[in-house]
Amino acid sequence: MLFELFELKDVRHTYLRDTPFATEALRGLSLTIPEHQITALVGPTRSGKSTVVDILAGLIKAAPGTLFFRGEDVMAPSFDRERLRTSVGVVFQSPESQIFEETVGKDVSFGPLRKRASFAESRRLVQTALEDVGLLYEDFRTRYTYALSGGEKRRVAIAGVLALQPAVIIFDEPTAGLDPRGRRELLALIEHLKQTQQMTIIYASSSLEEVVGLADTIHVLDRGQLAFSGAPREILARANELVKLGIELPEAVRIALVLREHYPEFSTTVLTLDELEEAIVQHEELRIRSGGQRP
Ligand SMILES: Nc1ncnc2c1ncn2[C@@H]1O[C@H](COP(=O)(O)OP(=O)(O)OP(=O)(O)O)[C@@H](O)[C@H]1O
Numbered sequence: 001m002l003f004e005l006f007e008l009k010d011v012r013h014t015y016l017r018d019t020p021f022a023t024e025a026l027r028g029l030s031l032t033i034p035e036h037q038i039t040a041l042v043g044p045t046r047s048g049k050s051t052v053v054d055i056l057a058g059l060i061k062a063a064p065g066t067l068f069f070r071g072e073d074v075m076a077p078s079f080d081r082e083r084l085r086t087s088v089g090v091v092f093q094s095p096e097s098q099i100f101e102e103t104v105g106k107d108v109s110f111g112p113l114r115k116r117a118s119f120a121e122s123r124r125l126v127q128t129a130l131e132d133v134g135l136l137y138e139d140f141r142t143r144y145t146y147a148l149s150g151g152e153k154r155r156v157a158i159a160g161v162l163a164l165q166p167a168v169i170i171f172d173e174p175t176a177g178l179d180p181r182g183r184r185e186l187l188a189l190i191e192h193l194k195q196t197q198q199m200t201i202i203y204a205s206s207s208l209e210e211v212v213g214l215a216d217t218i219h220v221l222d223r224g225q226l227a228f229s230g231a232p233r234e235i236l237a238r239a240n241e242l243v244k245l246g247i248e249l250p251e252a253v254r255i256a257l258v259l260r261e262h263y264p265e266f267s268t269t270v271l272t273l274d275e276l277e278e279a280i281v282q283h284e285e286l287r288i289r290s291g292g293q294r295p
Pocket residue numbers: 015016023024025043044045046047048049050051052206
């Protein structure tokens with residue numbers, strides 16, 4: 001039998017249980033995450049994305065029978081927790097807080113050395129990890145971490161996770177606080193990781209815009225539950241529901257919806273502005289060929 005990488009079944013989590021501040025963060029969440037794909041968790045603020053991330057990383061305990069890793073119940077006494085910890089790498093919501101060491105080289109080699117990699121092996125892992133995130137080893141090895149730009153810090157934090165060679169890497173809002181260029185570069189980097197490494201990538205974000213061009217599957221969260229799941233185009237086809245859930249539609253879709261008011265057959269499930277442009281050109285050609293008039 002083939003198992004999903006992760007399976008969540010009716011997961012519940014309440015923070016500060018039994019206190020006046022108790023918050024039900026997950027209220028019976030069920031979803032699956034397949035291997036070697038990019039799976040996005042999208043939802044407005046407080047919908048439970050970071051709580052799911054902490055559960056997948058083993059930082060918050062699930063209840064028995066609710067979280068399965070390659071078909072095994074993570075809470076079963078026989079389950080090897082260390083295996084989960086070494087398989088899953090997390091880039092947390094503020095990656096800056098993940099950098100501890102004075103220099104980039106020391107910071108990225110922290111994980112491999114702690115796992116008792118030899119000095120030569122650790123050097124190789126650090127070099128590869130830095131180059132995977134687009135930072136030249138010779139240039140960055142001795143740089144002080146406090147003097148890095150926001151985007152560079154994020155890359156170093158990601159390199160620190162890659163150097164541990166996890167099978168799964170989870171990004172929690174990785175572009176928060178970056179400018180549009182930093183954002184684009186980071187998304188390209190994640191796409192590159194998917195193409196070049198056989199990695200499973202989980203991406204939590206409140207921005208649908210950010211994930212539609214990247215994810216294979218999107219799970220939409222609503223107040224600690226699964227609202228619906230699907231491929232990006234299937235998700236975009238539910239524009240009305242997304243808006244009701246407080247999720248902003250991507251710019252290309254917003255423009256396409258306006259166009260549809262004039263041309264009811266115009267497709268609104270466009271993933272990018274480039275796709276929108278193509279759809280407009282095609283639509284125009286079709287109209288001219290069928291003898292349509294310009295408005
Ligand atoms: N450490 C905590 N202690 C108490 N309550 C918490 C804690 N972490 C999260 N919560 C609460 O749990 C709920 C879900 O929070 P979570 O951080 O998982 O949502 P999120 O979707 O990641 O939100 P955001 O987009 O703002 O990061 C929220 O109501 C939040 O206030």
